Amino acid sequence: MDDKDWVLKEPIVKVMLRLGLPIGVMQALQVVYNITDMFWLGRLGREALAAVNATWPVVFLVVAGLAGVFQAGISLVSQYWGAKNYESAMSTAGQLLLIVLLLGLPAGLVAYFLLPLMMVLVGVPAEVIPDAVTYGRYFSLGIAIFGLMNATVSIFSAAGDTVTPMKIRVMGVLLNVVLDPILIFGLGPIPPMRVAGAAIATLLSDFVASLVAIRVLIKGIRGEKLRLHHLKPKPWLLRKLVMIGLPISVSSVGEAGGFTLLTAIISMLGSVALASWGIGDRPLGLLDIFVSSLLGATATIIGQSLGAEMYERAKKAALKTVLYSTLITGFGVLIYTTFRYEIVSIFAPSDPEVIQSAADFLLYMGPSIIFFVMLRAAFSVASGSGHTKTVMYLSLFRLWVLRNILAYLFGPGPFGMGVRGLWIGMSISNIITGLLAFSWIVRGNWLRPVIKTNY
Numbered sequence: 001m002d003d004k005d006w007v008l009k010e011p012i013v014k015v016m017l018r019l020g021l022p023i024g025v026m027q028a029l030q031v032v033y034n035i036t037d038m039f040w041l042g043r044l045g046r047e048a049l050a051a052v053n054a055t056w057p058v059v060f061l062v063v064a065g066l067a068g069v070f071q072a073g074i075s076l077v078s079q080y081w082g083a084k085n086y087e088s089a090m091s092t093a094g095q096l097l098l099i100v101l102l103l104g105l106p107a108g109l110v111a112y113f114l115l116p117l118m119m120v121l122v123g124v125p126a127e128v129i130p131d132a133v134t135y136g137r138y139f140s141l142g143i144a145i146f147g148l149m150n151a152t153v154s155i156f157s158a159a160g161d162t163v164t165p166m167k168i169r170v171m172g173v174l175l176n177v178v179l180d181p182i183l184i185f186g187l188g189p190i191p192p193m194r195v196a197g198a199a200i201a202t203l204l205s206d207f208v209a210s211l212v213a214i215r216v217l218i219k220g221i222r223g224e225k226l227r228l229h230h231l232k233p234k235p236w237l238l239r240k241l242v243m244i245g246l247p248i249s250v251s252s253v254g255e256a257g258g259f260t261l262l263t264a265i266i267s268m269l270g271s272v273a274l275a276s277w278g279i280g281d282r283p284l285g286l287l288d289i290f291v292s293s294l295l296g297a298t299a300t301i302i303g304q305s306l307g308a309e310m311y312e313r314a315k316k317a318a319l320k321t322v323l324y325s326t327l328i329t330g331f332g333v334l335i336y337t338t339f340r341y342e343i344v345s346i347f348a349p350s351d352p353e354v355i356q357s358a359a360d361f362l363l364y365m366g367p368s369i370i371f372f373v374m375l376r377a378a379f380s381v382a383s384g385s386g387h388t389k390t391v392m393y394l395s396l397f398r399l400w401v402l403r404n405i406l407a408y409l410f411g412p413g414p415f416g417m418g419v420r421g422l423w424i425g426m427s428i429s430n431i432i433t434g435l436l437a438f439s440w441i442v443r444g445n446w447l448r449p450v451i452k453t454n455y
Contacts, residue, residue, distance in 0.1 A: 003222060004086070005084070005304075007082075007160045007300060016293075016297045016298070016301070016321075016324075017297075019157070019297035020297035023157070023162050023293045023297060024289050024290055025166050025169075026165065026292075027289045028286075028289040029173035030173070030285075031285045031289060032173060033176050033202075035282055036176070036180050037198050038279065039347065040180055044184070044195070046271050046354060047127050049278055051128050051195055052132075052198070053263075053274050053275070054274060055119075055132045056136075058115060058136060058260055058263075059115075059139055060255075061118075061260055062107050063107070063146065064249065065107060065252070065253055066099075066100060066103060066143075066147050066150075066249070067245075067248055067252035068388070069099050069242075069249070070096070070150050071154075071244075071379075071382070071383045072242075072388075073151065073155065075244055075384060075385065075386035076088075076089075077092050077154070077155055078302075079303045079306055080092060081303075081307065082305060082306065083307040083308060085451075086224045088237075090224050090226055091230050091234060092241070093155040093226060093230065095238055095241055096151050096241065097148065097151055097214075097226075098238075100147035100151045103147075104143050104148070105144050108142070111136070111143065112137050115132075115133050115140065116133050118260070119132050122261070122264035123267045124263070125267060125271050128271055134195055134196050134199075135196065136199075138196055139199045142206060145207050146206060149206050152210065155221070156213075156217075157296055157299070159221045159222060160222070161221055161222060162297075169209065171208070172205045172209030175204070175205040176201050176204075176205035179197075179204060180197070180198060180201045182201075183196075183201050184201075185197075244386045244450055245388070247391070247392035248382070248388050248392065250392055251388075251391060252395075254399065258399030258400055258404060262399070265412065265422070266411075266422060269412055269418060269422070272353050272419070273419045276354045276358035277361065279354065279358040279361075280344060280357075280365065283343050284362070284365070284369060286332070287329055287332040290332075291325045291328060291329060291376070295325065295380040296380070298317050298380045299383040300384065302381060302383075302384030303383075303385070303386075306448070309449070315447060322377045322441060326374065329369055329370045336362050336366050337362055337366050340359040340362040343362065344362070357419045357420075364427050365423050365427050368427035368429075371430045371431045371433070372430040372433075373434070374434035374435070374437045375391075375395070375398070375434050375437040377437065377441065378437035378438075378440055378441055379395075381441055381446055385449075386450030387450070390440050390446075391440075394440070397433060397436075398430070398433040403425065403426055406424075406428050407422050407426050409421075410424050411425060
């Protein structure tokens with residue numbers, strides 16, 4: 001069997017496992033990184049925890065502009081790979097890296113200078129702003145690094161190789177875990193940097209991992225090597241990347257803006273609400289270890305299948321992903337809701353008010369994640385197929401029409417249910433959009449390869 005097209009020849013479930021397990025490891029490592037950050041920052045107090053959660057939606061607002069490019073890269077690289085047009089696949093990889101390099105630095109500068117103003121505009125509590133601006137500015141300077149890391153993972157995965165980026169990610173996260181406490185609290189000649197130390201640790205580890213990933217691309221993916229001429233601008237290919245990626249970027253920017261507004265709504269109820277949001281959300285991220293495995297594998301299977309004109313295989317992969325991911329999520333949610341107090345107490349052991357609010361988050365938001373996974377499955381289908389407009393509409397509808405309005409109404413708004421009302425409003429938005437996303441997957445309007453489309 002030709003090793004380059006094994007994704008198209010093996011049984012779908014076997015491919016999901018072979019592609020998905022390394023993706024699951026990468027996701028697990030990301031969760032380890034997030035939990036490590038929360039663990040050490042939690043020792044600095046609720047303001048430090050709240051700072052990270054207040055900063056990320058604002059930084060994400062700028063980073064989101066690159067998100068569509070990554071997804072377009074998966075669509076095109078995987079479909080060209082499935083069609084055995086390897087030269088176009090590597091050219092797409094080169095154009096993807098080029099875009100990240102050209103846009104990453106200016107995007108980081110925009111985020112750097114906007115942060116103080118954005119913190120005030122979204123209503124972040126005054127005691128949280130100094131740490132939030134510090135953390136966010138360091139992270140902003142590394143947006144290009146963040147982009148390179150994600151771009152290389154997309155390229156490897158689309159070509160059917162998830163083991164290589166997993167190995168690189170292991171190295172990066174282990175480096176981050178080691179650096180976190182050293183830079184946050186200081187060690188020997190290294191002074192304590194507090195919240196800034198957490199951001200610097202992330203930048204350093206991602207920088208090292210990105211350099212290693214690019215070096216491996218130059219050496220080759222399954223015999224196909226990234227060459228200098230692949231980085232030479234190709235207008236027709238850049239146009240494809242932009243046109244396919246634009247809806248995802250709009251969706252991501254809209255989502256980031258929605259989360260920025262959501263941060264403002266949550267901030268109306270103070271630092272307890274912000275801190276409990278972060279603590280409650282982190283454990284739910286553990287479910288992504290398994291779910292992201294399926295979703296990442298599905299994007300590659302769908303992309304390569306469409307490139308090879310194997311349409312029935314593409315649809316079967318999408319439906320199997322929805323089934324398996326919702327079952328896994330449901331089992332995990334049952335565990336989380338049962339042991340919610342024990343789980344959140346790990347992160348705020350001496351703050352009963354935060355513990356209660358975070359436990360309520362798991363209770364109300366947990367079951368809705370089952371439906372949110374359906375929306376994520378739709379995004380995975382869009383990533384592989386390149387048909388991205390529908391998921392853009394669904395994402396914007398979830399945050400701007402449903403989530404923020406309902407969170408406000410039930411939380412600090414007229415219904416006045418407080419922090420618990422926030423979680424109820426947010427959960428309703430997941431349920432509605434999840435069902436809409438599932439109906440789109442079933443209809444199958446996305447079963448057309450975009451490599452044959454002229455833009």
